[in-house]
Amino acid sequence: MKTLGVGLLGLGTVGAGVAEVLTRHADRVAARAGARLEIVRAAVHDPALFRGRGVPDDRLTDDAASVVAHPEVDLVVEVMGGLDPAHGLVRAALDAGRPVVSANKALLAERGQDLFEAAEARGVELRFEASVAGGIPVLLSLRDGLAANRIESIYGILNGTCNYILTRMEQERRPFDAVLAEAQASGYAEANPSTDIDGIDTAHKAVVLAALAYGKLVPFAELPIEGIRRITLADLDFARELGYAAKLLAVVRESADGEIEIRVEPTFVHGDHMLASVSGVFNAVKIHGDVVGDTFYHGRGAGREPTASAVVSDLIRVARGRLHPEIRPEPLHVAPGVLMPRDEWVSRAYLRVALLDQPGSLSKAAGTLGAHGISIASFIQKESTGNGFASVVFLTHPATERALGQALASLEALPEVDGPPVRIRIEDEPETEE
Amino acid sequence: MKTLGVGLLGLGTVGAGVAEVLTRHADRVAARAGARLEIVRAAVHDPALFRGRGVPDDRLTDDAASVVAHPEVDLVVEVMGGLDPAHGLVRAALDAGRPVVSANKALLAERGQDLFEAAEARGVELRFEASVAGGIPVLLSLRDGLAANRIESIYGILNGTCNYILTRMEQERRPFDAVLAEAQASGYAEANPSTDIDGIDTAHKAVVLAALAYGKLVPFAELPIEGIRRITLADLDFARELGYAAKLLAVVRESADGEIEIRVEPTFVHGDHMLASVSGVFNAVKIHGDVVGDTFYHGRGAGREPTASAVVSDLIRVARGRLHPEIRPEPLHVAPGVLMPRDEWVSRAYLRVALLDQPGSLSKAAGTLGAHGISIASFIQKESTGNGFASVVFLTHPATERALGQALASLEALPEVDGPPVRIRIEDEPETEE
Numbered sequence A, B: 001m002k003t004l005g006v007g008l009l010g011l012g013t014v015g016a017g018v019a020e021v022l023t024r025h026a027d028r029v030a031a032r033a034g035a036r037l038e039i040v041r042a043a044v045h046d047p048a049l050f051r052g053r054g055v056p057d058d059r060l061t062d063d064a065a066s067v068v069a070h071p072e073v074d075l076v077v078e079v080m081g082g083l084d085p086a087h088g089l090v091r092a093a094l095d096a097g098r099p100v101v102s103a104n105k106a107l108l109a110e111r112g113q114d115l116f117e118a119a120e121a122r123g124v125e126l127r128f129e130a131s132v133a134g135g136i137p138v139l140l141s142l143r144d145g146l147a148a149n150r151i152e153s154i155y156g157i158l159n160g161t162c163n164y165i166l167t168r169m170e171q172e173r174r175p176f177d178a179v180l181a182e183a184q185a186s187g188y189a190e191a192n193p194s195t196d197i198d199g200i201d202t203a204h205k206a207v208v209l210a211a212l213a214y215g216k217l218v219p220f221a222e223l224p225i226e227g228i229r230r231i232t233l234a235d236l237d238f239a240r241e242l243g244y245a246a247k248l249l250a251v252v253r254e255s256a257d258g259e260i261e262i263r264v265e266p267t268f269v270h271g272d273h274m275l276a277s278v279s280g281v282f283n284a285v286k287i288h289g290d291v292v293g294d295t296f297y298h299g300r301g302a303g304r305e306p307t308a309s310a311v312v313s314d315l316i317r318v319a320r321g322r323l324h325p326e327i328r329p330e331p332l333h334v335a336p337g338v339l340m341p342r343d344e345w346v347s348r349a350y351l352r353v354a355l356l357d358q359p360g361s362l363s364k365a366a367g368t369l370g371a372h373g374i375s376i377a378s379f380i381q382k383e384s385t386g387n388g389f390a391s392v393v394f395l396t397h398p399a400t401e402r403a404l405g406q407a408l409a410s411l412e413a414l415p416e417v418d419g420p421p422v423r424i425r426i427e428d429e430p431e432t433e434e
Helices: A013-024 A026-033 A064-069 A086-095 A105-122 A138-145 A160-172 A176-185 A200-214 A233-242 A304-323 A361-371 A401-413 B013-024 B026-033 B064-069 B086-095 B105-122 B138-145 B160-172 B176-185 B200-214 B233-242 B304-323 B361-371 B401-413
Strands: A003-009 A036-043 A075-078 A100-102 A151-157 A244-254 A260-270 A282-289 A293-300 A346-356 A376-384 A389-396 A422-427 B003-009 B036-043 B075-078 B100-102 B151-157 B244-254 B260-270 B282-289 B293-300 B346-356 B376-384 B389-396 B422-427
Touching: A003 A013, A003 A064, A003 A086, A003 A304, A013 A026, A013 A036, A013 A304, A026 A036, A026 A304, A036 A064, A036 A304, A064 A086, A075 A086, A075 A304, A086 A100, A086 A105, A100 A105, A100 A304, A105 A200, A138 A200, A138 A282, A138 A293, A138 B138, A138 B304, A151 A200, A160 A176, A160 A233, A160 A244, A160 A282, A200 A244, A200 A260, A233 A244, A233 A346, A233 A376, A233 A389, A233 A422, A244 A422, A293 A304, A304 B138, A346 A361, A346 A401, A361 A376, A361 A389, A361 A401, B003 B013, B003 B064, B003 B086, B003 B304, B013 B026, B013 B036, B013 B304, B026 B036, B026 B304, B036 B064, B036 B304, B064 B086, B075 B086, B075 B304, B086 B100, B086 B105, B100 B105, B100 B304, B105 B200, B138 B200, B138 B282, B138 B293, B151 B200, B160 B176, B160 B233, B160 B244, B160 B282, B200 B244, B200 B260, B233 B244, B233 B346, B233 B376, B233 B389, B233 B422, B244 B422, B293 B304, B346 B361, B346 B401, B361 B376, B361 B389, B361 B401
Parallel strands: A003 A036, A003 A075, A075 A100, A260 A422, B003 B036, B003 B075, B075 B100, B260 B422
Antiparallel strands: A151 A244, A151 A282, A244 A260, A282 A293, A293 B293, A346 A389, A346 A422, A376 A389, B151 B244, B151 B282, B244 B260, B282 B293, B346 B389, B346 B422, B376 B389
């Protein structure tokens, strides 16, 4: 049986996992791929620090470009992360006609256009299942399994760190800062947690999902992104009381005129939906196709083994293509896309307002919402907290972001309202039964 | 752009759905497939009865063999169901080098060996995503998305009719017969419901899942299969009280020595697991891979549109292969498999026993279980029902089927026990968090 050489860019947690699975399942991989896969070179920043991670010492190098150019490297695996030098290395591999498997969502979301075009121009495969939802084969499902469908919407819980923190906050009734500190101590959150906590990682994944669903890559810099820092225990409690769960949710849709709607925000999802029951570090994606209806995918979204599962499964497929170089892979056909202006978004909202606890306050607040065309679906008023203000929660009917923004500004300007209202989006759609 | 001709075998609910999607999404399908797909012939048993279903009258024929042999037919879609004549027609298509997409789980489970071998011998694609879990791309995930994994286990809720009936029984507290009659009246169950209710449909799907996961096709006739007829409201209530949900579950595993373990039975699944929350006509599959861990898939498992989604998505893939006839498709490599003897199964059990309501009965029953090596994890005793017997429920620790069978026989022989004990398997494993 033929052997194909793998060049590994990066030998951190994921890279070591890939090396381990290629060894553990060498025969299985060979049977599926049609060739034995062998790591012939691995690029690390300091070879002395990466011994004993499943790659023989004499195959470690700090010269990443030499891995891509190595004559025995047939396939390139990029698991180093970051934009540079990953971008140049992946591009060089594609230009050299070497298929690439990447787990790098930042690279794909921010520099994908260049790479997709290079892959298409050269007829070389670029696969990246591991970049979204770890080991769950969501991209494969989008590309192939649901190919007959127009994708109506994608909802994703795509960052395990955020979901872990929200789950712990709710289960243990502890505030964000305390849970984050604990998550950092126990390794569930990075020392610098911003990429996860501020929604950037989720947004990268949302852009990749949109690219596969709609063939459009939106400019990442224009994305509205909000993380979970402002979620309070009070909002988690109200959510539960109202039948919702608070999640950091990515929403991806395409409008009738081809604009891409992407939102990454803390969002209330209806308790009847499976997304609401996704807890801890798990990821989940709901894809609605016009033919198939709702499909739902759940599993581990990050970590050494789930990511290695996706990388090696992609490698198997890429190897098969490499064995038949006369066949050009299916091109991705990803073109630049346009984001839907935020003002045009339509959705329901949860509004928590500190309202002066005296007659007439509630009707004045409700009237302010009504004056901006915001219709109230329900509300809850809690006892006064002692400072003369009471927490009032409104759930609105669907409204545009523009109208809601204006209504919130007017609300905040009322003398009966203390401070800016808290506003959290609701994605409502309960699971339907036939 | 090139046009590929599709020959449709069957124009019932699913066939009409396929025709409709190929029309509605003609451009989308062409872009994905690389060729336009056009139904050039459709076989029906009486052309006069199938007008107006999306295929022009002059393309309808009652001569199915002529569809497979038609010179303009490049791809064959088999959605007629049943073993014969479907088997001969699919075989003829494969022998003629024409790729086949089938939704026919009975055919694949009972005659698959012949078809897989013919497809491999001719290097022709045979795809059948629609045969299991409708529109949910579970087979694609097994074959490609999780290719790096050894599959440790597959748990499936694979029959919407059974799950609908169990859901309604529990929600409305009505007995099986009443809910079945209503399901038949409203179209959720067939006039002759045996294929669904008695677990045969689920078992067909379990065999297909095992074939893809392990490359082994077990003899369908030897499968132990049990449907949902014996599930009572009392058992549903005890299940809930104990933290479980009763589901018609397919379990697929491979033993260390290569025997395939397949069970289709009413089973208690732990309430913490997503499988427990699958309600109504939905299907769900949990696949545990040794690298990826648990992955979970949920969606509509049957019906015109979900099935058409899977058939047309398969057609797109098959068409791409047809455009590149120099490439042989990945063979399925399915060999005959051996079933694990039922006596060797190990699992936990729920036992409901009508026990004489007098001192010493319980310890005698418990002692009988213990004498056969069955260890009791917990039990519930309810008030006497007035006839001198009380319902006692035991949850056992894992035990072999052999030991449990002997223990049940001894239990039934006790004078303190009224009638045969009710026994329902427990698949316990709650979802784990990292």
